[in-house]
Amino acid sequence: MINVTIDDINIQVPQGTTILQAARMIGDNVPPAMCYYSKLEGSGGKCRTCLVKVTKGSEKDPRPMPKLVASCRTAVMDGMEVRNETSPEVIEARKGVTEFLLINHPLDCPVCDQAGECKLQDLSYEHGLSKSRYDFKRREFERKDIGDKIQLHMNRCILCYRCTQVAEQLTPERVHGVLNRGEVSEISTFIEKAIDNNFSGNMIDVCPVGALTDKTFRFKSRVWFTKPVHAHRDCPDCTGKVTLWYQGDEVLRVTARKDKWNEVEDFICNKCRFEHKTTSDWIIDGPASIDTHSVISQNHLPYELPVVQKQLNFENKNENV
Numbered sequence: 001m002i003n004v005t006i007d008d009i010n011i012q013v014p015q016g017t018t019i020l021q022a023a024r025m026i027g028d029n030v031p032p033a034m035c036y037y038s039k040l041e042g043s044g045g046k047c048r049t050c051l052v053k054v055t056k057g058s059e060k061d062p063r064p065m066p067k068l069v070a071s072c073r074t075a076v077m078d079g080m081e082v083r084n085e086t087s088p089e090v091i092e093a094r095k096g097v098t099e100f101l102l103i104n105h106p107l108d109c110p111v112c113d114q115a116g117e118c119k120l121q122d123l124s125y126e127h128g129l130s131k132s133r134y135d136f137k138r139r140e141f142e143r144k145d146i147g148d149k150i151q152l153h154m155n156r157c158i159l160c161y162r163c164t165q166v167a168e169q170l171t172p173e174r175v176h177g178v179l180n181r182g183e184v185s186e187i188s189t190f191i192e193k194a195i196d197n198n199f200s201g202n203m204i205d206v207c208p209v210g211a212l213t214d215k216t217f218r219f220k221s222r223v224w225f226t227k228p229v230h231a232h233r234d235c236p237d238c239t240g241k242v243t244l245w246y247q248g249d250e251v252l253r254v255t256a257r258k259d260k261w262n263e264v265e266d267f268i269c270n271k272c273r274f275e276h277k278t279t280s281d282w283i284i285d286g287p288a289s290i291d292t293h294s295v296i297s298q299n300h301l302p303y304e305l306p307v308v309q310k311q312l313n314f315e316n317k318n319e320n321v
């Protein structure tokens, strides 16, 4: 085990741990991560939102690192000292990165299905300017259907590469990727080929913004009007552990369960996601825990769960018989 200190908090971590992972272990003052995803191999290093300042390289070589470093890609060294939220330089850089990410990203949160769950929305709330300084024309693309259940709205894409990593790592053959380079880069299914495999829906869950959306949920409701409930079913293709998003008694969408870092716990198959949208398809586990700072928790605490309650009452009755 090696010692690392982040914002004056010391922790011991295994060799090979990155600064971001160490910060997550501490649990406080964690750098934001728009492209790193612990469940996807090779993720990180694209968005630069996780920049931190290394004020002491290690016990052996205490020199500070000359530039800010991407915490998701920098392994800790024994005795390393890092500044995250306590460094004005880091906060200034994060503001700059946010401004860059928002150069082409439309501010269409009022009509975007991702609003309320969007990491870029959180980032711009914390670090964004109230006004864009960008005077040039923004990138604009036509919306594309990739497969019959997923829509790509490239205007909102921040090129984090997570969806291509899902396609590469979860599905047998990759049919989409990033075309071109620099300002003209875009996510594309080569020659508009539909993504036709049973795990493609996970791209929706890993997309940090509203670029990839679930067509079966589009414009049905704002996420904060729905109630997330954990449920499971016996699925031959995945773990079958999901979150059902209810409005009244209706399941508006099904997603994978996410952890406190907003990462999927277990990737789920498209059958669970798109084809099982009635309560009777599922065994209800109980309310999903939602961060109290999240807009999703608004008006939901204490939780009222009419649907679950009905099912639980029914089960209790059966037990009493």
Ligand code: SF4
Pocket: 156, 157, 158, 159, 160, 161, 162, 163, 164, 187, 203, 206, 207, 208, 209, 211, 212
């Ligand atoms: S579509 Fe979403 S997941 Fe894919 S690269 Fe763009 S922002 Fe990332």
Ligand code: FES
Pocket: 032, 033, 034, 035, 036, 044, 045, 046, 047, 048, 049, 050, 051, 070, 071, 072, 073
């Ligand atoms: S999260 Fe580290 S560069 Fe994107």
